[in-house]
Amino acid sequence: MRRIGAGLLAVALAVASAAGAQAQLAELRSTTAFRVCADPAAVPLSAQDGSGFENKLAELMAAKLGLPVAYSWFPQGSGFINRTLRAGTCDVVMGYAQGDELVQNTNHYYTSIYGLVTRKDGDLAGVDRLTDPALKGRELGVVAGTPPASHMARAGLAKDMRGWDLFVDRRVENPVGDMLAAVKAGTLDAAVLWGPLAGPLVKADPELQFTPLLKEEAGPKLFYRITMGVRPAEQDWKRELNSLIRRNQAEIDAILHDAGVPLVDDYGKALKP
Template sequence: MPAWAEAVRGAALALLLAGTAGAVQAQTSDLVSKTQFRVCADPAADPMSMQDGSGYENKLAELFAAKLERPVSYTWFPMATGFIRQTLKAGKCDVVMGYAQGHELVLNTNHYMTSAYALVVPSDGPLAGVNELSDPALQGLTLGVIAGSPPATHMARHGLIGKARAYALVVDRRVESPASDMLDDLAAGEIDAAVLWGPIAGPLVERDHPGLKVVPLIREAGAPKLFYRITMGVRRGEKVWQRQLNSLIRRNKPEIDALLAEAGVPLLDDMGERPLDVGQ
């Protein structure tokens, strides 16, 4: 056989094998259930997801499931190392309801909310008017902060770390709740203010601490940023499922905003520069 013919035959065989492999990959990667809205979730991530269905991400899942006309089902696993590998990647469920935009472990949908870290203070105290960590009124005070979270860098920049009280970043939320502990300490006067992720602080204050005030930190200069766009996470490569969820996010944005606002989540515009007027 001439060399050119051998080359053509080799190329044709390679294309055939590639096509076959692609078809197999397409079949095996399409793991999304057509009969259930299968959610990967932490069973004790109050106030976001809870096994009793009380979290706002549970309610968001119910909304999306209703739009798809499917029942919600859950795969429960603590949100810690191995969460994505043991749930989404293992094909046990199809969507994580809350994931920061740009995370490489998942394929992100379009974002459905933007929020920020917040300063929590007594609503009737001398700090009620403070809205940034550079405010001189915070000097010499004890602020609670989750160890290793982005606001800690800003606190260090403004000389607030020396007296800060650190709360654990990675815990088993089934037995420990650093955010709730921090807010309880603030309400008891053991710390002067708390710095927490707004979508955690807002709902907990709304439910348990009406005497506290949540102020999104939207005026902080320099890195790291304190606002984040929150998406849903799906398996990498499942573009059809991603597009389907993107369509639902776009078409149901007012309902999503209302659900989150009712839960107490501080919502911001896409650039994290001002509070979102949900009534608009």
């Protein structure tokens, strides 16, 4: 009987401990501010001066909740989620790709795609797929390790590729800006870049254009659904954000369009008007 009693006590203590841990985790979310985990120098997405389009989306969400925005700044890359969201210093990551296991994803609030950046007056301005023979023997920029690099290698462009690092501290390095400057100067013929990074910068430059890669058929995919990321246990918070996204999708789309983010349908086949 003592053994049974001891066993029941152990189970009860374990359940109480788990419940306490869940309650403690649930209490991490602030009720006085919309606390955002963000990179301070990921222009045009987020910036410490508030100029990024993710800053504007955060302001929209906060306004709908009747709360001020508060940021926890940390460079994106290794350790970003552990040092911010999981540490409890903030409650939501804006602009997180659907399917990443480090966070719990909300419903997606936009879908975007990789594309080709060229000069508007260049002879590659009409290229809209990576298998176009016109790309052979040209200097092509790409961020190493990103999905387009696989497509380019398969298309026989490996010897033409010039790679930039994927994870850098954007406070001191700017691979996307460097590639765009090289295309503009003519030292690169084209660059293959993620739309939300390149689109807003290209929109501000009358000499460049961004052509979405809508016609690529083989994997890996070049379009991604973008969500907000929250802690895995915070189901109520995820549902609240899902409701905000659904009710304010038109305003979200307007902010993204105004920023120059290329929006596509959920299957990456056509531009979203």
